[in-house]
Amino acid sequence: MTILIADDEERDRSWIKELLEKNLPEQAPFHEVADGQQAVETVLKIKPKLVFLDIKMPALSGIKAAEQILQSIPNTGIIILSNFSDEVYVRQLWKVVPADGVFGYVLKSASNEQVIEAAKAVLGGDCWIHPGISRVIQRTQNRATSLTPAEFEALACIALGLTDSAIARRLYLTEKAVQSRLKSLYSKMAIQGRSEQGDTEHNQRCRAVYMAYKRGLINQSELDEWESRFLENKAGSES
Amino acid sequence: MTILIADDEERDRSWIKELLEKNLPEQAPFHEVADGQQAVETVLKIKPKLVFLDIKMPALSGIKAAEQILQSIPNTGIIILSNFSDEVYVRQLWKVVPADGVFGYVLKSASNEQVIEAAKAVLGGDCWIHPGISRVIQRTQNRATSLTPAEFEALACIALGLTDSAIARRLYLTEKAVQSRLKSLYSKMAIQGRSEQGDTEHNQRCRAVYMAYKRGLINQSELDEWESRFLENKAGSES
DNA sequence: GTGTTTTCTGGGAAAAACCCTAGAGCAGAC
DNA sequence: GTCTGCTCTAGGGTTTTTCCCAGAAAACAC
Numbered sequence: 001m002t003i004l005i006a007d008d009e010e011r012d013r014s015w016i017k018e019l020l021e022k023n024l025p026e027q028a029p030f031h032e033v034a035d036g037q038q039a040v041e042t043v044l045k046i047k048p049k050l051v052f053l054d055i056k057m058p059a060l061s062g063i064k065a066a067e068q069i070l071q072s073i074p075n076t077g078i079i080i081l082s083n084f085s086d087e088v089y090v091r092q093l094w095k096v097v098p099a100d101g102v103f104g105y106v107l108k109s110a111s112n113e114q115v116i117e118a119a120k121a122v123l124g125g126d127c128w129i130h131p132g133i134s135r136v137i138q139r140t141q142n143r144a145t146s147l148t149p150a151e152f153e154a155l156a157c158i159a160l161g162l163t164d165s166a167i168a169r170r171l172y173l174t175e176k177a178v179q180s181r182l183k184s185l186y187s188k189m190a191i192q193g194r195s196e197q198g199d200t201e202h203n204q205r206c207r208a209v210y211m212a213y214k215r216g217l218i219n220q221s222e223l224d225e226w227e228s229r230f231l232e233n234k235a236g237s238e239s
Numbered sequence: 240m241t242i243l244i245a246d247d248e249e250r251d252r253s254w255i256k257e258l259l260e261k262n263l264p265e266q267a268p269f270h271e272v273a274d275g276q277q278a279v280e281t282v283l284k285i286k287p288k289l290v291f292l293d294i295k296m297p298a299l300s301g302i303k304a305a306e307q308i309l310q311s312i313p314n315t316g317i318i319i320l321s322n323f324s325d326e327v328y329v330r331q332l333w334k335v336v337p338a339d340g341v342f343g344y345v346l347k348s349a350s351n352e353q354v355i356e357a358a359k360a361v362l363g364g365d366c367w368i369h370p371g372i373s374r375v376i377q378r379t380q381n382r383a384t385s386l387t388p389a390e391f392e393a394l395a396c397i398a399l400g401l402t403d404s405a406i407a408r409r410l411y412l413t414e415k416a417v418q419s420r421l422k423s424l425y426s427k428m429a430i431q432g433r434s435e436q437g438d439t440e441h442n443q444r445c446r447a448v449y450m451a452y453k454r455g456l457i458n459q460s461e462l463d464e465w466e467s468r469f470l471e472n473k474a475g476s477e478s
Numbered sequence: 479g480t481g482t483t484t485t486c487t488g489g490g491a492a493a494a495a496c497c498c499t500a501g502a503g504c505a506g507a508c
Numbered sequence: 509g510t511c512t513g514c515t516c517t518a519g520g521g522t523t524t525t526t527c528c529c530a531g532a533a534a535a536c537a538c
Binding site for chain 2: 483484485486487488489493494495
């Protein structure tokens with residue numbers, strides 16, 4: 001009957017810990033770790049009933065840590081702590097968490113009451129989703145606006161600043177296939193092209209990137225990962 | 240002999256306040272406000288020796304609040320609190336702070352010691368710049384890499400997803416002028432074009448946006464401001 | 479004043495991005 | 509089995525962006 005807090009920032013760890021000590025003293029003791037790798041190891045050792053996981057952590061992200069934890073001990077309660085309501089994380093989380101899984105998603109801008117509420121909910125077997133991201137959740141489940149893996153891949157590539165032909169080389173596609181992906185991407189993101197009547201205000205490519213940032217479909221750290229993935233592939237194939 | 244803390248997040252305010260109470264009790268009392276407008280008003284009333292200003296605040300940003308404060312009471316010590324090492328804020332701050340001004344720039348990932356160190360430095364008449372952004376500061380002062388206002392304006396426009404012609408309309412320029420701005424922007428950001436030998440990997444337009452996000456030259460909230468500025472102009476001219 | 483930087487101008491050519499239509503393979507759902 | 513949705517393919521078009529050249533007006537510092 002313990003709780004684990006995994007966050008790389010001391011400030012946030014003590015924030016959560018103090019809240020738990022004041023409001024849920026019966027759940028003590030509270031353990032703390034500073035990265036995802038340690039989180040997984042500690043969970044296997046102490047088997048806590050509830051784990052707070054920050055998303056942005058060194059060594060292993062909160063999402064990946066959650067995946068490993070749920071594979072080993074499926075009935076562990078997970079509460080994701082995130083700075084932003086980024087759609088990309090919701091997408092990833094949805095794949096990792098079983099359909100009937102118990103979890104919470106709390107933004108760091110949450111009030112103290114909300115954190116406690118979420119903790120109680122998950123301990124009691126319910127889900128708790130931060131109000132600010134219910135809209136996002138809806139979008140990830142709406143057929144008309146949610147992106148397929150191929151479209152998402154294309155989005156990441158243009159956000160990195162690659163040309164069509166460079167994308168084609170990297171993903172082993174023809175240039176036409178890339179353009180086909182982009183076309184459906186643009187239409188799903190409701191970006192009007194030059195053919196449509198009205199103002200041809202937008203460069204679709206850049207506009208799609210802008211909207212994607214705005215919706216939290218992509219962000220800096222995710223793009224960095226994509227880029228390093230490409231660099232590895234390149235180094236491997238050229239040697 | 241008081242200190243003012245302006246931050247919209249309760250958690251961060253109490254973080255700073257507790258630090259000050261423990262380490263600089265002789266500077267008490269410590270006042271708190273939750274937005275930039277209140278910060279300016281309170282400064283005029285209580286004339287604190289030191290003000291902590293969060294950048295992202297409702298009503299008035301920390302930068303703009305600093306500007307107003309320094310105009311009224313120039314010898315007020317300012318410590319900027321920021322979540323990120325965004326170059327755009329450093330650029331703005333540099334314009335606002337007098338050359339011999341006393342100020343600090345602290346990232347929110349700073350350790351407790353660093354915050355105290357910064358507070359003591361500014362109270363003692365020195366500047367304190369977070370180690371993580373000294374690189375950024377250098378860049379903003381290097382001729383070869385720092386952007387001119389015109390280039391910056393163009394950058395913001397392409398980041399919003401506008402076409403060349405749309406930019407020309409909005410800024411009352413010819414399309415050629417816009418392209419000229421973009422050309423110098425690309426070269427300053429060291430983005431190789433298609434003419435250069437080697438692989439033509441990159442779509443310069445999108446690549447520039449990516450690098451700009453990465454360097455913190457632009458970010459979501461700044462772009463939102465640019466966009467709303469355009470919307471106002473448009474509404475005004477069309478009526 | 480001079481010199482430097484910044485910005486805008488022009489034309490013409492090449493490359494990349496976008497538009498349209500249409501079909502075919504392949505998975506998974508029912 | 510059929511149906512649907514996703515993906516890749518193909519050809520041939522248009523528009524936008526980028527590239528090259530060079531010169532001139534404007535702003536600023538010294």
